[in-house]
Amino acid sequence: MSKELTERKKIILHGLVDLYISTGQPVSSSDIQNKFLPNVSSATIRSELNALEAMGYIEQPHTSAGRIPLKDAYKFYVDSINSDNSNRSSMLTDQETAMIRNKFLTNLIQVEDISKEAAKIISDLTNYTSFFVEKSLANVIIDEIKLVKLSKSNKAIVLIVTDHGMISDKTIDIEGEVRPEFIDAASRVLNKVFAGKFINELELINVSELINDEMNEFKGILDDVLGIIKIYISEHQDKNVFVEGALKMLDYPEYNNVEDAKNFLSVISDKSTISELMVSEDSSIEFSVRIGKEDSGVDKCAIVTAAYKVGDEVVGQAGVIGPERMDYKKVIGVLDCMKKTLSTVIDNHDGDNNG
Amino acid sequence: MSKELTERKKIILHGLVDLYISTGQPVSSSDIQNKFLPNVSSATIRSELNALEAMGYIEQPHTSAGRIPLKDAYKFYVDSINSDNSNRSSMLTDQETAMIRNKFLTNLIQVEDISKEAAKIISDLTNYTSFFVEKSLANVIIDEIKLVKLSKSNKAIVLIVTDHGMISDKTIDIEGEVRPEFIDAASRVLNKVFAGKFINELELINVSELINDEMNEFKGILDDVLGIIKIYISEHQDKNVFVEGALKMLDYPEYNNVEDAKNFLSVISDKSTISELMVSEDSSIEFSVRIGKEDSGVDKCAIVTAAYKVGDEVVGQAGVIGPERMDYKKVIGVLDCMKKTLSTVIDNHDGDNNG
DNA sequence: TGCTAGCAATCTTTTGTCTTGACTGCTAAC
């Protein structure tokens, strides 16, 4: 597509998007002349703009207005960012880079906070709405299950230890007077059935598929524990979406009417919708930029996402949602810097517990 | 105040508020004549309106407009609702009452869901933003603490059992090879120190205030456990605020500009602000109605709250936040019906576990 | 004394018209 463009057309198109991103106003031929091409006349630029309009890159809101970029123009712009800058973090000031690192070195208490803090930093630095989706249940394996009988009641606590943390805030009822040996035997059966399994594969299964005849004595307990695991899965699929700066979008004139604002906010406040906005990506793609309703799924919006890995495993996706004319340079820069910082931080914190 | 009003003035004032609540438009003398006083002329009503304006109940947006209610008018209106209707639930249709009960009988899984579901129902029925604040930590007593060593790592799980549920998703590190007797001894000391205490009183305390010399061996563990309790307190003060229908306010013309909408939403999205909006009430007050910025704390808003009790204990507060001209009759009706339904439901679910 | 009809006064809202300013597209010349 951009192969067909002459060098001057590229300068004009890139400059037009640049100007439109910073001002939000339609860009006129003389604007481009002043800022980017002082040695050619505005009339020349006008004929170039005419051509670009015919090619579908730009349009006029009305006859006597300047041009505004269309989706293809933004795509061209983003592509040129990705190819031009070998070092993306150079899009940020040193101050901003340092700020990101500092936040993480000082503020951390829990693993869950990392994602929240990351989302917050991204939103603060870009001034757009950001989100962070943890894929924390994707590769979680159950290590060990323990039943602990409480002395004061006929309940037992179920401790489910995984390689990523622990599930342990649930109890099950044990009928009547129960001997310690029964609890131990039940623990052994639980481990035989569940230990070593990926937590996700248990989501749609029921107990009868897992047990054999000798385990029938413990069927009730196995049922209860599987129920606990399923509840945990469903709860955590929602809990692991963090949104920050949801109201920042309202600062942009694109959302200066309540109708659009409400529409945007209703998308943003539903965490399952946000999960859906994250296309399940080929993990080789570093950044995904989707512009406009059809691509992004949200009216008048663009979404930039980045997959975050530890080793080869995708542990989460961070994203920014903003107006189509968002500051892509800065957003990609921030996401990239965050990516580098995060992999360091997560490595350091690896092995810590997590609720 | 309302003692001074003649019967006709009461009819006019009540009617004016009623009309304004349903239309949102300034009410003219002839509006009142048509709907409430067909046997007197509009000129007569005008002179009454004049008097009411002088008394501070109503005002004119401009010379050629009808009147709109001021804060005192709403207060008069709410008072007349509270005194007129001996049975508040009669403000709801049978269908609505049944709907509230059904939701609770079918949908319940966990205690935490009750509050969320209650907030949702209130918001759905009233069409305003609702919130529910649990006072769940107010009277929680620590029953028992157990340390459970995991076989596969040098961590121990801390189980804190309270009379309202359990805190148990945290671990502490135990250095080196540790004998079971040490764990048991530590558990005993933990119970000696913490068992029987109200969880809230531990918020600002540090370990050295709690222990004597012979416990020094376990100081590290006690410190860790107290830290866990404190984190739990701080986390749960936020978690127990549920907001539903935050965007519904944007449907009302009062919030038809982005500036006001944003202001409102930023108040509503901060859970600690919402906690503050709940005045710590005399629990003998059934309903609190606060109108306008000074009383409610939120610009252009009214807040209606109700304290929910089990026995004598206040377990939570539900509230509705809406425009000053909200449908107080319906809101109070819904909150009242919810109150009755909730006490039944909570009684039934008492004794269940709760994370 | 209280109520009412009628009317002038006041102010918002709507509509229409005009002007200004910002661009463009076109054309003829370089």
Next chain:
DNA sequence: GTTAGCAGTCAAGACAAAAGATTGCTAGCA
């Protein structure tokens, strides 16, 4: 291929006039 110049188009703002809503006032009536 590029440019200068100019007519054409459209949005936006200013202003005026007209329409509509509602009031307060006043004089007269029961």
